[in-house]
Amino acid sequence: MNNKSSDFERHLSRLSRNALALVLAGGQGSRLHELTDWRAKPAVYFGGKFRIIDFALSNCINSGIRRIGVLTQYKAHSLIRHLVHGWSFMQSGRREFVEILPASQRVGGEWYRGTADAVYQNLDIIRTHAPAHVLVLGGDHIYKMDYGKFLAAHEENNADMSVSCVEVPVAEAAGQLGVMTVDKTGRVIAFDEKPEEPNAIPGKPGYCLASMGNYVFNTEFLYEQLIRDADTPGTQYDFGRNIIPRIIRDYRVFAYPFRDEQTSEQAYWRDVGTIDAYWEANMELVSISPQLNLYDEVWPIHTFQWLSPPAKFIFDDADRRGIATNSMVSGGCVLSGGSIHGSLMFSRSRIDARSKVSESVILPDVRIQEDCRIHRAVIDRGAVIAAGTEIGVDPEADRLRGFRVTEGGVTLVTPDMLGQHLHFTR
Numbered sequence: 001m002n003n004k005s006s007d008f009e010r011h012l013s014r015l016s017r018n019a020l021a022l023v024l025a026g027g028q029g030s031r032l033h034e035l036t037d038w039r040a041k042p043a044v045y046f047g048g049k050f051r052i053i054d055f056a057l058s059n060c061i062n063s064g065i066r067r068i069g070v071l072t073q074y075k076a077h078s079l080i081r082h083l084v085h086g087w088s089f090m091q092s093g094r095r096e097f098v099e100i101l102p103a104s105q106r107v108g109g110e111w112y113r114g115t116a117d118a119v120y121q122n123l124d125i126i127r128t129h130a131p132a133h134v135l136v137l138g139g140d141h142i143y144k145m146d147y148g149k150f151l152a153a154h155e156e157n158n159a160d161m162s163v164s165c166v167e168v169p170v171a172e173a174a175g176q177l178g179v180m181t182v183d184k185t186g187r188v189i190a191f192d193e194k195p196e197e198p199n200a201i202p203g204k205p206g207y208c209l210a211s212m213g214n215y216v217f218n219t220e221f222l223y224e225q226l227i228r229d230a231d232t233p234g235t236q237y238d239f240g241r242n243i244i245p246r247i248i249r250d251y252r253v254f255a256y257p258f259r260d261e262q263t264s265e266q267a268y269w270r271d272v273g274t275i276d277a278y279w280e281a282n283m284e285l286v287s288i289s290p291q292l293n294l295y296d297e298v299w300p301i302h303t304f305q306w307l308s309p310p311a312k313f314i315f316d317d318a319d320r321r322g323i324a325t326n327s328m329v330s331g332g333c334v335l336s337g338g339s340i341h342g343s344l345m346f347s348r349s350r351i352d353a354r355s356k357v358s359e360s361v362i363l364p365d366v367r368i369q370e371d372c373r374i375h376r377a378v379i380d381r382g383a384v385i386a387a388g389t390e391i392g393v394d395p396e397a398d399r400l401r402g403f404r405v406t407e408g409g410v411t412l413v414t415p416d417m418l419g420q421h422l423h424f425t426r
Contacts, residue, residue, distance in 0.1 A: 012148040016064035019151060020131035022122070023056050024115055024213075025139035026073030026103065031274045033404055034414045035380060040072065042139035043079035044278070045363050045381070047285055047294060047301075048328040048344045051082055052272065053139045054303045057098065060137075062299050063147040066096040067129055070139065071118045073103040073111060086304025101125065114237030120226040126219070134222050136239065138213035142281055142292065143269040144299050145214075145258060153256050154216040160251040161221065163188065163244070164214040166258050166269050167207050173198045176273070178211035178240040180255055188253040193240035212258060212269060215239065221251070268292050276408035279378055282344050282361045286326050306347050308332030320353045330364075338368065352387075360392070380414040382422045 029041025036044065042053035053070070060068050072079055080100055090096040101122050103111040112118040119126075119136060126134065133151055145164070154162040165180060173179055179198040181190035191211075192198070198208040217225075225243050229235050235242050247253060260267045268291045272278040284290050294301060308331035313322035320337035327340050330347040338351030346364040351357060355372040363381040368374065372385050375392035379385065391398060392411045399405050404412040415422045 012152055013064055015133070015151040015155065016148045017066075018132040019065050019067070019135055019147075020126060020129050020133075021060045021065050021068045021135040021137055021147070022101075022119060022126075023053065023060075023068065023070045023137045023139040024118060025053055025070050025079060026076070026112055026118060027140055028074045029140065029273065032278065033275060034412060034416065035275065035278070035378070036075075037414070037416070038075060039078040040074045040076055041273075043076075043082060044272075045346055046142060046272065046278075046282065047292075048346055049305065049330050050301055050303045051079075052142065053079065053082075054086075054301055055142050055144065056137050056139050057087060058299075058301045059143075059145050059147055060135075061302060063145075065135070065147055066090060067131070068097065069099045069101045069122065069125065071101045071103075071112070071122065073118070076102060082304055086302070099125075114241075115239045116226060116229050116235075116243055117237035119222070120230050120237070123223060123226065131219055134217045134219050136215040136217065140273070141212065141269060141271055143212075143258075143267065144292070144296075144301075145267070146261075147214075150214070150256055151216055154254070157186070157254045158252060159216075159254040160218055161244070161247065161253045162216040162256050163253065164212045164256045164258050165209050166212055167201065167204070167266055168210045170198050170200055170206055170208050173208050173210045177271070178213070178244075179208045180211060182209065182255045186255050186257075188244070188248050188255055191240070191244045191248060193238070193245075209255065211240065213240075216256075275378065275404070275406045275410055275412055279361060279376075279406075279408070279410045283342070283359065286328055286342055286344065306332065308347055311335075311345075315353070322351075346381075376409055377411040377413060380412070382420070383413055383415045383418055384420060385413075385418075 025042040027041045029036040044052050046052050087098040090098055175194050175196050178193045179195055180188050181199055183189050201207050201209055229243055258267045270281045272281050311329045311333040313335045315322050315337035322335035322337055323339045326342045329345045332348035333345050334350045337353035338355040340357040343357050343360045345362045348364055349362050349366040351368045352370045354370055355368050357374045360374050360377045362379050365382045366379050368385045369387040371388045373390045373393055377392045395405045398411045402417045
Protein backbone atom coordinates (compact mmCIF):
# COMPACT_ATOMS: atom_id res chain seq x y z
CA MET A 1 0.00 0.00 0.00
CA ASN A 2 1.43 3.41 -0.94
CA ASN A 3 1.77 6.29 1.52
CA LYS A 4 -1.23 8.15 0.07
CA SER A 5 -3.49 5.14 0.58
CA SER A 6 -2.13 4.60 4.09
CA ASP A 7 -2.78 8.21 5.01
CA PHE A 8 -6.37 7.96 3.72
CA GLU A 9 -7.02 4.75 5.67
CA ARG A 10 -5.70 6.36 8.85
CA HIS A 11 -7.92 9.37 8.15
CA LEU A 12 -10.98 7.12 7.81
CA SER A 13 -10.01 5.27 10.97
CA ARG A 14 -9.74 8.52 12.93
CA LEU A 15 -13.09 9.78 11.66
CA SER A 16 -14.85 6.52 12.46
CA ARG A 17 -13.23 6.16 15.87
CA ASN A 18 -14.32 9.64 16.93
CA ALA A 19 -17.90 9.34 15.63
CA LEU A 20 -21.07 8.32 17.44
CA ALA A 21 -23.86 6.55 15.54
CA LEU A 22 -27.50 6.88 16.58
CA VAL A 23 -29.82 4.34 14.94
CA LEU A 24 -33.47 5.40 14.83
CA ALA A 25 -35.37 2.20 15.52
CA GLY A 26 -38.68 3.33 16.98
CA GLY A 27 -40.76 3.23 13.82
CA GLN A 28 -44.05 1.36 13.65
CA GLY A 29 -43.79 0.42 9.97
CA SER A 30 -47.54 0.68 9.51
CA ARG A 31 -47.36 -0.16 5.78
CA LEU A 32 -46.22 -3.66 6.76
CA HIS A 33 -49.64 -4.04 8.41
CA GLU A 34 -49.98 -7.12 10.64
CA LEU A 35 -46.30 -7.99 10.25
CA THR A 36 -45.56 -5.12 12.65
CA ASP A 37 -48.57 -5.48 14.91
CA TRP A 38 -46.33 -6.81 17.68
CA ARG A 39 -42.83 -5.69 16.71
CA ALA A 40 -41.13 -2.54 15.43
CA LYS A 41 -40.16 -2.49 11.77
CA PRO A 42 -36.38 -2.73 12.49
CA ALA A 43 -37.08 -6.00 14.35
CA VAL A 44 -38.78 -7.65 11.36
CA TYR A 45 -36.98 -10.77 10.12
CA PHE A 46 -35.16 -10.66 6.79
CA GLY A 47 -32.93 -12.80 4.60
CA GLY A 48 -33.35 -16.19 6.22
CA LYS A 49 -31.73 -15.44 9.59
CA PHE A 50 -31.37 -11.68 10.15
CA ARG A 51 -33.41 -8.75 11.45
CA ILE A 52 -33.65 -5.53 9.43
CA ILE A 53 -31.69 -3.54 12.03
CA ASP A 54 -28.72 -5.90 11.68
CA PHE A 55 -27.75 -4.18 8.42
CA ALA A 56 -27.32 -0.68 9.87
CA LEU A 57 -25.54 -2.05 12.94
CA SER A 58 -23.24 -4.25 10.84
CA ASN A 59 -22.43 -1.27 8.64
CA CYS A 60 -21.31 0.60 11.76
CA ILE A 61 -19.08 -2.26 12.96
CA ASN A 62 -17.60 -2.87 9.52
CA SER A 63 -16.95 0.87 9.12
CA GLY A 64 -15.01 1.03 12.39
CA ILE A 65 -17.77 2.88 14.26
CA ARG A 66 -18.11 1.10 17.59
CA ARG A 67 -20.01 3.66 19.65
CA ILE A 68 -23.65 3.09 18.80
CA GLY A 69 -26.95 4.10 20.38
CA VAL A 70 -30.23 2.49 19.31
CA LEU A 71 -33.31 4.67 19.91
CA THR A 72 -36.39 2.53 20.50
CA GLN A 73 -40.05 3.28 21.11
CA TYR A 74 -42.85 1.35 19.35
CA LYS A 75 -43.40 -2.21 20.69
CA ALA A 76 -39.70 -2.62 21.31
CA HIS A 77 -39.58 -5.87 23.31
CA SER A 78 -38.65 -8.11 20.37
CA LEU A 79 -36.06 -5.58 19.20
CA ILE A 80 -34.52 -5.06 22.63
CA ARG A 81 -34.32 -8.81 23.23
CA HIS A 82 -32.53 -9.21 19.89
CA LEU A 83 -30.05 -6.44 20.73
CA VAL A 84 -29.32 -7.87 24.15
CA HIS A 85 -28.80 -11.40 22.82
CA GLY A 86 -26.98 -10.56 19.60
CA TRP A 87 -25.19 -7.26 20.11
CA SER A 88 -23.67 -7.48 23.58
CA PHE A 89 -20.21 -8.51 22.38
CA MET A 90 -18.76 -4.98 22.41
CA GLN A 91 -16.02 -4.20 24.95
CA SER A 92 -17.08 -1.18 27.00
CA GLY A 93 -13.59 -0.76 28.43
CA ARG A 94 -12.37 0.03 24.91
CA ARG A 95 -15.03 2.71 24.33
CA GLU A 96 -17.17 0.23 22.40
CA PHE A 97 -20.88 -0.22 22.98
CA VAL A 98 -24.34 -0.71 21.59
CA GLU A 99 -26.56 1.22 24.01
CA ILE A 100 -30.33 0.94 23.99
CA LEU A 101 -31.94 4.38 24.35
CA PRO A 102 -35.68 3.89 24.84
CA ALA A 103 -38.13 6.76 24.95
CA SER A 104 -38.00 7.60 28.67
CA GLN A 105 -39.29 11.19 28.97
CA ARG A 106 -35.80 12.49 29.71
CA VAL A 107 -36.81 16.01 28.63
CA GLY A 108 -40.31 17.05 29.68
CA GLY A 109 -43.14 14.54 29.84
CA GLU A 110 -43.35 13.45 26.21
CA TRP A 111 -42.30 10.29 24.40
CA TYR A 112 -40.30 10.69 21.18
CA ARG A 113 -42.37 13.01 19.00
CA GLY A 114 -40.33 12.73 15.81
CA THR A 115 -36.88 11.83 14.50
CA ALA A 116 -35.31 15.11 15.63
CA ASP A 117 -36.98 14.98 19.03
CA ALA A 118 -35.68 11.43 19.58
CA VAL A 119 -32.11 12.72 19.25
CA TYR A 120 -32.87 15.93 21.17
CA GLN A 121 -34.10 13.97 24.18
CA ASN A 122 -30.73 12.21 24.35
CA LEU A 123 -28.46 15.25 24.07
CA ASP A 124 -27.16 14.73 27.61
CA ILE A 125 -26.07 11.19 26.70
CA ILE A 126 -24.46 12.34 23.45
CA ARG A 127 -22.47 14.97 25.35
CA THR A 128 -21.00 12.36 27.69
CA HIS A 129 -19.39 10.63 24.69
CA ALA A 130 -18.01 13.89 23.18
CA PRO A 131 -18.04 12.73 19.53
CA ALA A 132 -16.56 14.85 16.74
CA HIS A 133 -19.40 13.81 14.44
CA VAL A 134 -22.80 12.25 14.96
CA LEU A 135 -24.32 9.90 12.42
CA VAL A 136 -28.11 9.65 12.55
CA LEU A 137 -29.11 6.45 10.78
CA GLY A 138 -32.39 4.81 9.87
CA GLY A 139 -32.72 1.30 11.26
CA ASP A 140 -35.25 0.02 8.76
CA HIS A 141 -33.53 -0.32 5.36
CA ILE A 142 -31.51 -3.10 3.73
CA TYR A 143 -28.09 -2.11 2.36
CA LYS A 144 -24.33 -2.34 2.93
CA MET A 145 -22.53 1.00 3.25
CA ASP A 146 -19.12 2.21 4.43
CA TYR A 147 -19.98 5.07 6.77
CA GLY A 148 -16.29 5.96 7.02
CA LYS A 149 -16.31 7.23 3.45
CA PHE A 150 -19.56 9.07 4.18
CA LEU A 151 -17.75 10.85 7.04
CA ALA A 152 -14.74 11.57 4.81
CA ALA A 153 -16.91 13.18 2.12
CA HIS A 154 -18.63 15.27 4.80
CA GLU A 155 -15.30 16.59 6.03
CA GLU A 156 -13.94 17.14 2.51
CA ASN A 157 -16.98 19.29 1.69
CA ASN A 158 -16.52 21.27 4.90
CA ALA A 159 -20.18 20.52 5.47
CA ASP A 160 -22.33 21.24 8.50
CA MET A 161 -24.61 18.35 7.59
CA SER A 162 -24.51 15.63 4.93
CA VAL A 163 -27.38 13.48 3.63
CA SER A 164 -26.83 10.12 1.93
CA CYS A 165 -29.03 9.69 -1.14
CA VAL A 166 -30.04 7.26 -3.86
CA GLU A 167 -31.61 7.67 -7.27
CA VAL A 168 -35.08 6.11 -7.30
CA PRO A 169 -38.03 6.19 -9.72
CA VAL A 170 -40.29 9.19 -9.14
CA ALA A 171 -43.31 6.91 -8.73
CA GLU A 172 -41.53 4.96 -5.97
CA ALA A 173 -40.55 8.08 -4.02
CA ALA A 174 -43.92 9.89 -4.32
CA GLY A 175 -45.44 10.26 -0.87
CA GLN A 176 -42.87 7.89 0.64
CA LEU A 177 -39.35 9.38 0.61
CA GLY A 178 -37.67 12.72 1.18
CA VAL A 179 -36.52 14.22 -2.13
CA MET A 180 -33.72 16.75 -2.62
CA THR A 181 -32.40 19.02 -5.34
CA VAL A 182 -28.66 19.71 -5.53
CA ASP A 183 -26.40 22.09 -7.44
CA LYS A 184 -23.41 20.96 -9.51
CA THR A 185 -21.19 20.76 -6.42
CA GLY A 186 -23.62 18.44 -4.62
CA ARG A 187 -24.85 21.10 -2.22
CA VAL A 188 -28.52 20.67 -1.30
CA ILE A 189 -30.60 23.65 -2.44
CA ALA A 190 -34.09 22.22 -1.89
CA PHE A 191 -35.58 19.43 0.20
CA ASP A 192 -39.17 18.14 0.21
CA GLU A 193 -40.31 15.50 2.68
CA LYS A 194 -42.43 12.84 0.96
CA PRO A 195 -43.80 15.05 -1.85
CA GLU A 196 -46.65 13.68 -3.95
CA GLU A 197 -44.94 14.98 -7.12
CA PRO A 198 -41.14 14.74 -6.63
CA ASN A 199 -38.81 16.87 -8.72
CA ALA A 200 -36.95 14.77 -11.29
CA ILE A 201 -33.16 14.84 -11.60
CA PRO A 202 -32.17 17.28 -14.38
CA GLY A 203 -31.34 15.28 -17.49
CA LYS A 204 -32.72 12.08 -15.99
CA PRO A 205 -36.50 12.15 -16.33
CA GLY A 206 -38.43 9.62 -14.27
CA TYR A 207 -35.86 9.55 -11.46
CA CYS A 208 -35.36 11.69 -8.38
CA LEU A 209 -32.72 12.03 -5.68
CA ALA A 210 -34.14 10.49 -2.51
CA SER A 211 -32.83 10.67 1.03
CA MET A 212 -31.82 7.37 2.63
CA GLY A 213 -32.57 8.84 6.05
CA ASN A 214 -28.86 8.75 6.98
CA TYR A 215 -27.19 11.98 8.13
CA VAL A 216 -23.80 13.18 9.33
CA PHE A 217 -23.65 16.24 11.58
CA ASN A 218 -20.87 18.25 13.08
CA THR A 219 -21.71 17.69 16.73
CA GLU A 220 -21.96 21.30 17.92
CA PHE A 221 -24.04 22.17 14.88
CA LEU A 222 -26.39 19.29 15.70
CA TYR A 223 -26.82 20.56 19.26
CA GLU A 224 -27.67 24.05 18.02
CA GLN A 225 -30.23 22.90 15.47
CA LEU A 226 -31.98 20.44 17.78
CA ILE A 227 -32.34 23.02 20.52
CA ARG A 228 -33.56 25.58 18.01
CA ASP A 229 -36.11 23.12 16.63
CA ALA A 230 -37.36 22.20 20.10
CA ASP A 231 -37.96 25.90 20.81
CA THR A 232 -39.81 26.53 17.52
CA PRO A 233 -43.63 26.72 17.84
CA GLY A 234 -45.51 24.36 15.52
CA THR A 235 -42.55 22.14 14.70
CA GLN A 236 -43.10 18.47 13.88
CA TYR A 237 -39.74 17.61 15.47
CA ASP A 238 -38.56 15.94 12.28
CA PHE A 239 -35.28 16.10 10.36
CA GLY A 240 -36.94 15.83 6.95
CA ARG A 241 -39.92 18.10 7.57
CA ASN A 242 -38.31 20.77 9.70
CA ILE A 243 -34.56 20.81 10.24
CA ILE A 244 -33.22 20.16 6.73
CA PRO A 245 -35.57 22.60 4.93
CA ARG A 246 -34.76 25.25 7.55
CA ILE A 247 -30.96 25.04 7.31
CA ILE A 248 -30.21 24.54 3.60
CA ARG A 249 -30.20 28.26 2.77
CA ASP A 250 -27.79 29.41 5.47
CA TYR A 251 -25.60 26.37 6.12
CA ARG A 252 -23.54 23.89 4.14
CA VAL A 253 -25.70 20.82 3.56
CA PHE A 254 -24.36 18.31 1.05
CA ALA A 255 -25.74 15.20 -0.62
CA TYR A 256 -23.65 12.02 -0.55
CA PRO A 257 -24.51 9.76 -3.52
CA PHE A 258 -24.55 6.13 -2.42
CA ARG A 259 -22.74 4.27 -5.20
CA ASP A 260 -21.07 0.91 -5.68
CA GLU A 261 -17.33 1.37 -5.13
CA GLN A 262 -16.42 -1.01 -7.94
CA THR A 263 -18.80 0.12 -10.67
CA SER A 264 -19.79 3.66 -9.55
CA GLU A 265 -23.37 2.61 -10.32
CA GLN A 266 -26.29 2.93 -7.92
CA ALA A 267 -25.56 0.70 -4.90
CA TYR A 268 -28.03 -1.82 -3.50
CA TRP A 269 -30.61 -0.23 -1.17
CA ARG A 270 -34.10 -1.43 -0.40
CA ASP A 271 -36.87 0.27 1.53
CA VAL A 272 -38.81 -2.81 2.60
CA GLY A 273 -41.68 -0.70 3.87
CA THR A 274 -44.57 -2.59 2.26
CA ILE A 275 -45.46 -6.28 2.19
CA ASP A 276 -44.80 -6.40 -1.56
CA ALA A 277 -41.40 -4.68 -1.24
CA TYR A 278 -40.49 -6.92 1.69
CA TRP A 279 -41.43 -10.06 -0.24
CA GLU A 280 -39.59 -8.90 -3.38
CA ALA A 281 -36.38 -8.08 -1.49
CA ASN A 282 -36.38 -11.52 0.10
CA MET A 283 -37.12 -13.21 -3.23
CA GLU A 284 -34.13 -11.47 -4.81
CA LEU A 285 -31.85 -13.34 -2.41
CA VAL A 286 -32.66 -16.79 -3.81
CA SER A 287 -31.58 -15.84 -7.34
CA ILE A 288 -28.26 -17.26 -8.59
CA SER A 289 -26.32 -14.00 -8.23
CA PRO A 290 -28.29 -11.58 -6.05
CA GLN A 291 -27.18 -7.97 -5.89
CA LEU A 292 -27.03 -8.21 -2.09
CA ASN A 293 -24.27 -10.68 -1.26
CA LEU A 294 -24.92 -12.23 2.17
CA TYR A 295 -21.89 -14.48 1.74
CA ASP A 296 -19.41 -11.57 1.70
CA GLU A 297 -16.67 -12.38 4.24
CA VAL A 298 -15.20 -8.88 3.92
CA TRP A 299 -18.46 -7.17 4.96
CA PRO A 300 -20.30 -9.71 7.14
CA ILE A 301 -23.79 -9.10 8.50
CA HIS A 302 -23.81 -9.82 12.24
CA THR A 303 -26.87 -11.10 14.06
CA PHE A 304 -28.05 -13.21 16.97
CA GLN A 305 -28.08 -16.90 16.12
CA TRP A 306 -30.01 -19.60 17.93
CA LEU A 307 -28.10 -22.73 18.92
CA SER A 308 -29.79 -24.91 16.32
CA PRO A 309 -28.80 -28.19 14.64
CA PRO A 310 -28.27 -28.25 10.86
CA ALA A 311 -31.26 -28.25 8.54
CA LYS A 312 -32.58 -31.74 7.88
CA PHE A 313 -34.18 -33.20 4.73
CA ILE A 314 -35.83 -36.58 5.24
CA PHE A 315 -37.78 -39.21 3.29
CA ASP A 316 -37.17 -40.07 -0.34
CA ASP A 317 -40.37 -41.73 -1.46
CA ALA A 318 -42.16 -40.90 -4.69
CA ASP A 319 -44.90 -38.93 -2.92
CA ARG A 320 -42.98 -37.91 0.19
CA ARG A 321 -39.58 -36.34 -0.39
CA GLY A 322 -37.82 -33.68 1.67
CA ILE A 323 -36.32 -31.34 -0.91
CA ALA A 324 -35.34 -27.69 -1.42
CA THR A 325 -34.48 -26.03 -4.75
CA ASN A 326 -33.41 -22.43 -5.42
CA SER A 327 -34.04 -21.71 -1.75
CA MET A 328 -32.36 -20.64 1.50
CA VAL A 329 -32.96 -22.95 4.47
CA SER A 330 -31.70 -21.98 7.93
CA GLY A 331 -30.50 -24.08 10.83
CA GLY A 332 -32.97 -26.12 12.82
CA CYS A 333 -35.38 -26.54 9.89
CA VAL A 334 -36.84 -29.94 9.01
CA LEU A 335 -38.31 -30.81 5.62
CA SER A 336 -40.10 -34.00 6.59
CA GLY A 337 -41.25 -35.22 3.22
CA GLY A 338 -42.23 -31.71 2.09
CA SER A 339 -40.69 -29.51 -0.59
CA ILE A 340 -39.74 -25.86 -0.95
CA HIS A 341 -38.86 -24.00 -4.14
CA GLY A 342 -37.71 -20.41 -4.72
CA SER A 343 -38.29 -19.54 -1.07
CA LEU A 344 -36.68 -18.64 2.26
CA MET A 345 -37.14 -20.80 5.33
CA PHE A 346 -36.08 -19.18 8.61
CA SER A 347 -34.72 -21.02 11.65
CA ARG A 348 -36.56 -23.93 13.28
CA SER A 349 -39.44 -24.14 10.81
CA ARG A 350 -40.86 -27.39 9.48
CA ILE A 351 -42.65 -28.64 6.37
CA ASP A 352 -44.43 -31.98 6.65
CA ALA A 353 -45.23 -34.71 4.14
CA ARG A 354 -46.45 -33.81 0.66
CA SER A 355 -46.70 -30.09 1.42
CA LYS A 356 -45.32 -27.78 -1.27
CA VAL A 357 -44.07 -24.24 -0.67
CA SER A 358 -43.07 -21.93 -3.53
CA GLU A 359 -41.99 -18.28 -3.81
CA SER A 360 -42.66 -17.70 -0.13
CA VAL A 361 -41.05 -16.31 3.01
CA ILE A 362 -41.43 -18.67 5.96
CA LEU A 363 -40.41 -16.95 9.21
CA PRO A 364 -39.03 -18.77 12.29
CA ASP A 365 -40.87 -21.48 14.19
CA VAL A 366 -43.53 -22.06 11.52
CA ARG A 367 -45.09 -25.53 11.24
CA ILE A 368 -46.64 -26.45 7.90
CA GLN A 369 -48.53 -29.70 8.32
CA GLU A 370 -49.26 -32.36 5.68
CA ASP A 371 -50.68 -31.76 2.19
CA CYS A 372 -50.53 -27.94 2.20
CA ARG A 373 -50.00 -25.70 -0.85
CA ILE A 374 -48.40 -22.32 -0.17
CA HIS A 375 -47.48 -19.92 -2.99
CA ARG A 376 -46.33 -16.26 -2.97
CA ALA A 377 -46.92 -15.89 0.75
CA VAL A 378 -45.32 -14.50 3.90
CA ILE A 379 -46.00 -16.72 6.91
CA ASP A 380 -45.26 -14.96 10.20
CA ARG A 381 -43.33 -16.46 13.09
CA GLY A 382 -44.93 -19.23 15.09
CA ALA A 383 -47.88 -19.90 12.77
CA VAL A 384 -49.15 -23.46 12.51
CA ILE A 385 -50.67 -24.15 9.10
CA ALA A 386 -53.24 -26.95 9.40
CA ALA A 387 -53.07 -30.01 7.17
CA GLY A 388 -54.56 -29.56 3.71
CA THR A 389 -54.50 -25.74 3.79
CA GLU A 390 -54.03 -23.79 0.56
CA ILE A 391 -52.57 -20.26 0.72
CA GLY A 392 -51.85 -18.04 -2.28
CA VAL A 393 -53.77 -20.29 -4.66
CA ASP A 394 -57.12 -18.44 -4.55
CA PRO A 395 -56.74 -14.78 -3.45
CA GLU A 396 -60.45 -14.31 -2.81
CA ALA A 397 -60.59 -17.39 -0.60
CA ASP A 398 -57.58 -16.04 1.29
CA ARG A 399 -59.33 -12.74 1.92
CA LEU A 400 -62.48 -14.51 3.14
CA ARG A 401 -60.37 -16.38 5.70
CA GLY A 402 -59.03 -13.08 7.04
CA PHE A 403 -55.61 -13.21 5.40
CA ARG A 404 -54.13 -10.05 3.87
CA VAL A 405 -53.66 -10.15 0.09
CA THR A 406 -51.60 -7.29 -1.34
CA GLU A 407 -51.97 -5.47 -4.64
CA GLY A 408 -49.00 -7.50 -5.88
CA GLY A 409 -50.75 -10.77 -5.06
CA VAL A 410 -48.72 -11.69 -1.95
CA THR A 411 -50.65 -13.29 0.93
CA LEU A 412 -49.66 -12.46 4.51
CA VAL A 413 -50.63 -14.93 7.23
CA THR A 414 -49.99 -14.32 10.94
CA PRO A 415 -50.78 -16.50 13.97
CA ASP A 416 -53.49 -14.03 15.02
CA MET A 417 -55.26 -14.51 11.68
CA LEU A 418 -55.35 -18.24 12.44
CA GLY A 419 -56.66 -17.72 15.96
CA GLN A 420 -53.27 -18.60 17.43
CA HIS A 421 -52.52 -15.81 19.90
CA LEU A 422 -48.76 -15.95 20.40
CA HIS A 423 -47.97 -12.29 19.78
CA PHE A 424 -47.17 -11.08 23.26
CA THR A 425 -43.65 -12.56 23.13
CA ARG A 426 -43.04 -12.15 19.40
